[in-house]
Amino acid sequence: MLSVILSSLCFDYFFAPPLYALSITPADIPAILVLISFALLIVRFSAVRHRIESQLLQARDNLQAEVVERTQQASLLNLTHDTIFVRDMSDVITYWNRGAEELYGWAPYEAVGKRSRDLLRTVFTTPSDAISAELLETGRWEGELRHGKADGTEVVVASRWSLRRNENNQPVAILETNNDITDRKRREEEIRSLNSELEKRSTDLEASNRELEAFAYSVSHDLRAPLRHMVGYAELLQKNSSGTLDDKGSRYMRMILEAAKRMGNLIDDLLAFSRIGRVETQKTQVNLEHLVKEALSEVRQETNGRSIVWKIDTLPVCYGDRSMLKLVLVNLLSNAVKFTRPQPKAEIEVGCVDGNKNEVVVFVRDNGAGFDMKYVDKLFGVFQRLHHVDVFEGTGIGLATVQRIIHRHGGKVRAEGVVDQGATFYFSIPKI
Template sequence: MPAAVAPPTIGPNGCEHEPIHIPGAIQPHGLLLVLSDPGMQIIQISANAMQWSGLAAEALLGQPVSVLIDDALQAGLHHQLGEPAALEQPHYLGATAIGSQRCDVVAHRRGGQLILELEPQPVDAGMGVDLGWTNTIYPQVRSFVAQLPSCHALEPLCMLAADEVRLMTGFGRVLIYRFEDDDHGCVLAESRQPDYDSYLGLHFPESDIPRQARELYRLNPIRLIADAHYQPVPLIPAHHPQTGAATDLSLAALRSVSPLHLQYMRNMGTLASMSISIIVGGRLWGLIACHHAQPRHVALPIRMACEHLGQILSLQIEAKQDNEEAQHGRDLSRVLVRLLASMAERDSLVDGLTAMPNELLQLAGADGAAVVSSGRCVRIGDAPTESAIVDLVDWLSRQDVGGRYSSEHLEADYPGGSASLSPAAGVLAISISQLHRHYVLWFRHEIVRTVDWAGDPTKTGHSQDGEAALTPRSSFARWRQTLHGYARRWRASEIDAADQLRHAILAVALRRAEEMAALNEELTRSNRELEAFSYSVSHDLRAPLRHIVGYADLLREFDGERLSERGQRFLSNITEASHFAGTLVDDLLTFSQMGRAALRRVPVAMNDLVSSVVRDLGDEIIDRDLQWQIGVLPVVVADSAFLQLALRNLLANAVKYTRTRTPAVITISAEDQPDAWVFHVRDNGVGFNMKYSDKLFGVFQRLHRMEEFEGTGIGLANVRRIVERHDGRVWAHGEPDCGATFSFSLPKRSRP
């Protein structure tokens, strides 16, 4: 549940920093001793010692504890101190007599100090005590346990616990209060007498129980305030005589509480309260909160039974939550298996995921999804626009999210960009690459919510001079707030399923990378053999082709006049074919050499390189109306000779395929991207059909007839090989009779 309002600021420091674990005082319904260890002499005692023992507190300091407790309890205390990790939690030692008063004795250690607490066993109905409760504790707890199997959901379980605690303690109202993720509370169940106000379904702000108070509830599972009008009883001396510090009373049942909390109780019309902690998975899940309109003391045996009931309730809640999440996780696992099967059937992980759009949405319970990979953004369901998703991915890549990110309130968590993501209010994203910006994202719509608070949580008391006073709010009447911009919270099982998908994708990618590495090794070996063969063949073919051309020229020179017209035509065809074969052999030799020669990377001014190539093409554009439009090009680090060859092939192609255009326009431009420079050679020539684009950069691949446009079909293959050796990539876009654009990228930083 989202945090709806900021917690009220109370005073210059606020309740958040109040040292409530070291109040230096206790509640007056018991006696507290701090003992030396070893020796068990009284070194600190509450100032109400006279009331319990007939001796002044100062007179008891330095005395052995045997002056207050009997030998049997002292022996039990000695035994406990001899156990490993003794008394880390309060331990009931038994009962002892102090004068005519029987007292229950509890001991614990905290901060190295040995603390004893004595509380009277009730003998009458004073302060609302009813001795009859003690005799019915076991049957009531047994009745509670017996009814647990019939409670299949959280609400009836909490309602049963609230009824049982009210029956055991006699409080007028008992609430089951759950802390949400932002630490504000919500009342799930309530048992009350008719004359008590109902708080069922109401929410309480996080500031009602500050952080350090929640930590004490986690450490000490039960706390009683018998009378909100009590006067705190100080410890004597005020500080521990051995440490000089205030004694830590975090685990003491008698610990005095904050005066702000007492005022809070009185404002609520509650003069007695008891809280039982609900601990789930080691964290404070909630409280069983008991209220009474009059002072009320609850005897220690009853409190111990209530604490036991709270532990049973905690285990039941944890089991139900775990079972529910486990069942949901199993359902999502079946969806995940179908997605993985789809990925296994396809070469592309993106295609495998997007081939099952319903399963991809179901995996995270999302309204929309997107897969961003290798420059593609595939949207599914009701997802934001592609540009908004790309911006979000750029932002995610700059965050330290450990491979996964989730938010149910993008308005607060994604600064400046949440509006562009409409209709999404929440996102769950996983990174599926450790090197690149590849993500799977799920989106959820906004859910408008109303929250009913127990009073306006923004209200604070004010002193007469108008400044904020240390006074909690005085009204707990229902106060409604409408929340916008929140999506439904991502469940733990959904986040876990997304993590499993991420690990599976990375594992598949790793396996395919290993397979590709093995294939590449084999291809590299084959390519080396092929390049060596191509080099050998093309080199050996040069000589006979020169002979053919040479003898054809000699034949034309010496006997050309005696040849018939048909013979001369045949001789011209032989010469032209030999020249073409020679050019083809030269291109093949260049192609094979490019895979063998080492790159010599140097800074290359692209504008100078383009100008040089344009000058070299001068003879091919004589008497043509051709316009060059050359933009501002960057300096790149590359092999200058190879890059010149690639540019010559691209520009020569543009010149060739604009032959039928008047004017012919060729544009060379550059685009600055985060990791690379992208260059574009654009023309208004004959273009090509995109369905044949995969053939453009292959050896001997042509999209136009030889009779229309000459060429060997190796030029663009050379371009691709040069660019790929520079760790870039090449692509093209065209349309018949509307020109073409050939693009290639060069990384700004070359691989080591």
């Protein structure tokens, strides 16, 4: 304002007649008003210019700071080996980091400015319209894509998209991060293929087992009738011709009858073994202590006149088929009784050891004949025997039956032994 007043006085003194005198006449007033208006306009323009210059300087400083920050961010993005690039809403690449160059093979100057779908030959596993809708709605999208590389090969990537919006909430760019999962997908495909093959083989094996069990049952059942005839006529021959047979003939006759008896036992055991594979398990809560007592009552007849020290530890309640588990205990206890026969004082123990939290591990231990651990894999095979039949009788099916029952319960069977120092058999069954 002061400058306006001084300008008016200077105009009156130097330009308005009379010159060099401060006198204002009515005729001077319009010129003075024009001068004042012109001066005010100049002041106004100067203030606006000053404000605009200040804003431009502030914008320049802000832009420089943003350029520094963006440069630092770009440098950090280039330090990672992850694949990162940015594209605008027209799918044109605007940023391409070193990780993208390493994975795809294009340098930044080759990729920037190109449409990503055209450059990478993108194959979507999800419709692109659905991806765009989800990205606009949530600001994010994750999924798997197939991309082409500069050398012509393909990669499968786990892709993550993040949408960037401006201050007006308008979408302006998409940040895409990709991780190469080609090897993982190939392994998953191999695993699926192996599982499919395993499932097919398992189905075929189950069918073969069913056929084998049916065959074994049929053969065993059909063998009973001719065997009964053979035993019956051999007994009649022994009875009616005992006076005419010499010692050798009588011994031959006994051998025939003993062999027929062994064959009958084999047939019975084979029938029982094949029957286990066909019978459905009826699982309930089973008190193992009660079951051991019942099994002992069945094998007591094999212990007449013998000195056996029995040790039955505290046993828990488990979950399984009661009749099948009883057969397991009967077979194991009967084996222990049989193989401790040469001992003057036999010791047999039934107990439980720690397993995992979902199973019960029961053992039957004896101080009998034992076995060589190098033959342990033969113990649970059908008709597999480690001792001659003249020393210890049996058909070689008992332990195979034990293993089949425990496997049907989802458990495992194993054995430990030392020759002439006894053996221990373990089996696991589910807890309640």
